Amino acid sequence: MKVRHDNLKIDKQKNDLHIKVMPTTKFKTTTITFKFMAPLDNETMTSRSILSKLLVRATKQWPTDKAFTRHLSQLYGAYVNSFVSKFKDKHVITISLELVNERYLKDQTPLFEKGLELFREILCNPLVSNECFDETFVAQEKSLLTKKLEAMVDNKSQISFLNLLKYMFGDQPYRHLATGQVAYISDVTPESLYHTYQSMLQDDYCAVYVVGNVDEEAVQSQIRTYFELKPKQFKLSQVTAAQQGHNLPQEIVEEDEVDQAKLNMGFKFPAQYGDPQYFAIVVFNIMFGGDPSSVLFNEVREKQSLAYSIHSQIDAKNGYMFVLSGVSADKYETAKDTIISEFEKFQKGEFDNDKLELAKKVIISQRQESQDRPKSIIEILNNNILLEEDMSESSYIGGIQQVSREDVIALAQETILDTIYILTKGGSNS
Known part of the structure; x- marks a missing residue:
């Protein structure tokens, strides 16, 4: 097993998107996942966390929770979810769509293509006007994240683990939860989120995965057709214990x-x-x-x-x-x-x-x-x-x-x- 070194380009296919398809007959569903990776950064983690939730709530075509949910139900109960995580030295926004494989339906609705259309709408046409995300949705997601993070104060197991990371890693962003910090929530605005969104599309390393009973070449071609994603280099930096001066342990x-x-x-x-x-x-x-x-x-x-x-x-x-x-x-x-x-x-x-x-x-x-x-x-x-x-x-x-x-x-x-x-x-x- 060979590890990549920091200055190496990651993708085996030069100047190509990172799209991996796993054809399998194990599941009656097809799962499509996009992962957007940016450097771990205290300044951006909280905003990216809120953005991840906004993207799967509404779009220009389906501008309310109700309209968005209704569309999912029309796709035979398709399921969309998003979460943020840490991966090596990266902050990752993961957006997944799970939908029934059309091979198992009596009618031949091109569900996979409809799923890609939905995904394109989520990524390319979020609910934005005048370069600002919807104020009501932003306020709701900020409130939800605040409550979620503040509730952790009462979770002594969670707090003590974060404290261990704090003393072990000092000021490095690795010590923080991928979901963000309460202190940064008030800085997030509908306008700043638009800049976070633009940065995600333009600067993030994007990896796309599809698992299901699908044709690998056809899926690769469809994803390239539906999404104008520019190939990026995947570069690593080292996460190290910051407090080098202390006695061990x-x-x-x-x-x-x-x-x-x-x-x-x-x-x-x-x-x-x-x-x-x-x-x-x-x-x-x-x-x-x-x-x-x-x-x-x-x-x-x-x-x-x-x-x-x-x-x-x-x-x-x-x-x-x-x-x-x-x-x-x-x-x-x-x-x-x-x-x-x-x-x-x-x-x-x-x-x-x-x-x-x-x-x-x-x-x-x-x-x-x-x-x-x-x-x-x-x-x-x-x-x-x-x-x-x-x-x-x-x-x-x-x-x-x-x-x-x-x-x-x-x-x-x-x-x-x-x-x-x-x-x-x-x-x-x-």
């Missing part, structure tokens, strides 16, 4: 009104998606805390009853692992020491081979299950943007199966515990 303890302490840890891997050690990262995570069969789940939660909840999750594209747990306020020191001790056992090779084999089976099973969901297939296809050569399913499964005991030990020995963040019960002044 740095430990931060903060107080709040919490029922249980939140104990979170951030680890830095020596590798990331596209590197030879990538498969060892995936296997190690499942063995360590990424599955109910993991050591953290069994040792910290089940055997020692130190945690109400505990798991590890990875951002393999950037080479990070996060351990997130809820523990009794009076036990967080013991829990912390136990997690570190379990990690050190991997570094010493103190784990059973059957745990390694079980982790591989879990990962391969999860991967095979993901092939039953069009959205998961599209996310997997999208990961190939980061590689010089697309990774096939057999390559992925083969890579997992080949991970050896020595690979896991070597990875653990090179993995660094960067930040420990604890949110616990405070005194009377908290």
